[in-house]
Amino acid sequence: MRSLYHSSRKQEKLTESITMSSEPKDSTKTPAEQSAAAVIENKRSPADFLKAVLGRPVNVRLNTGTDYRGVLACLDGYMNIAMEQTEEYVDGQLKSKYGDCFIRGNNVLYISSPTR
Amino acid sequence: MEEPLDLIKLSLSERVYIKCRNSRELRGTLHAYDQHLNMVLSQVEETITSVEEDEETGEEIVSKRTRNVGMLFVRGDIVVLVSPPLRTS
Amino acid sequence: MSNRILPLELIDKAIGSPIWILMRGQTEITGILRGFDDYVNLVLDDAVEFSPDPRDKSVILKKELKAEILLNGNHVAVLVPGSKGPDDSLASKA
Numbered sequence: 047m048r049s050l051y052h053s054s055r056k057q058e059k060l061t062e063s064i065t066m067s068s069e070p071k072d073s074t075k076t077p078a079e080q081s082a083a084a085v086i087e088n089k090r091s092p093a094d095f096l097k098a099v100l101g102r103p104v105n106v107r108l109n110t111g112t113d114y115r116g117v118l119a120c121l122d123g124y125m126n127i128a129m130e131q132t133e134e135y136v137d138g139q140l141k142s143k144y145g146d147c148f149i150r151g152n153n154v155l156y157i158s159s160p161t162r
Numbered sequence: 163m164e165e166p167l168d169l170i171k172l173s174l175s176e177r178v179y180i181k182c183r184n185s186r187e188l189r190g191t192l193h194a195y196d197q198h199l200n201m202v203l204s205q206v207e208e209t210i211t212s213v214e215e216d217e218e219t220g221e222e223i224v225s226k227r228t229r230n231v232g233m234l235f236v237r238g239d240i241v242v243l244v245s246p247p248l249r250t251s
Numbered sequence: 252m253s254n255r256i257l258p259l260e261l262i263d264k265a266i267g268s269p270i271w272i273l274m275r276g277q278t279e280i281t282g283i284l285r286g287f288d289d290y291v292n293l294v295l296d297d298a299v300e301f302s303p304d305p306r307d308k309s310v311i312l313k314k315e316l317k318a319e320i321l322l323n324g325n326h327v328a329v330l331v332p333g334s335k336g337p338d339d340s341l342a343s344k345a
């Protein structure tokens with residue numbers, strides 16, 4: 047099982063990289079302080095976004111144009127996604143429903159969250 | 163559930179539905195998988211959907227072909243979606 | 252240390268402003284850039300998607316997502332910071 051280790055490592059790196067790039071001159075702050083600073087600056091890294099949408103209704107769009115709407119159960123660094131109460135829309139038409147489903151990350155174009 | 167692949171782990175030795183690229187669908191019993199989502203399935207029903215256009219009327223004709231395979235290996239890179247069908251309505 | 256600007260620094264400067272993204276394939280997306288990471292996964296606000304109509308590929312559909320999105324960096328081809336996209340007259344003049 048690579049992902050538990052791998053994805054959390056990757057996410058860590060994601061968070062680091064964005065806070066580093068936003069504050070290149072200040073290396074004295076802890077990562078937590080840096081990410082707090084990033085929030086104050088109204089920046090939102092992909093890691094922040096993912097934290098915010100976990101357990102919430104999302105729309106996942108694939109490269110093929112198919113949309114999946116459901117509750118985001120979890121995801122990893124490859125953007126593999128587990129969703130609940132999923133509805134599949136092809137060309138905007140509801141095609142089928144899945145109680146649980148796994149979406150392979152390479153097919154994902156974007157994840158959108160309807161509200162904030 | 164910690165990570166998405168746990169959903170696949172929970173589906174081991176269950177019937178699963180797999181949506182692949184090129185309008186290919188598989189239903190079968192999941193025996194093994196790995197991090198690429200390569201999978202081994204048994205008692206598989208494969209459905210391929212194709213849309214053709216009628217030359218005279220220009221109508222779209224959707225045709226579905228199914229066949230059964232005893233045991234097969236699916237390469238992970240063609241997989242789009244996996245769902246345990248028992249929990250699928 | 253050189254004074255040259257690194258590619259991702261340019262994108263960092265675009266945070267808070269509009270950005271136009273051309274994906275591999277035909278899809279294009281615009282929005283307000285909120286953040287990104289080393290893989291160029293992007294967080295966008297008020298995103299708008301321009302993609303070819305599945306029935307007639309010569310028609311480009313414009314879809315306002317009215318949401319915050321996380322765009323997968325895997326499929327990103329080109330970034331145009333400061334541009335509101337294909338509709339932006341400044342971009343088409345330049």
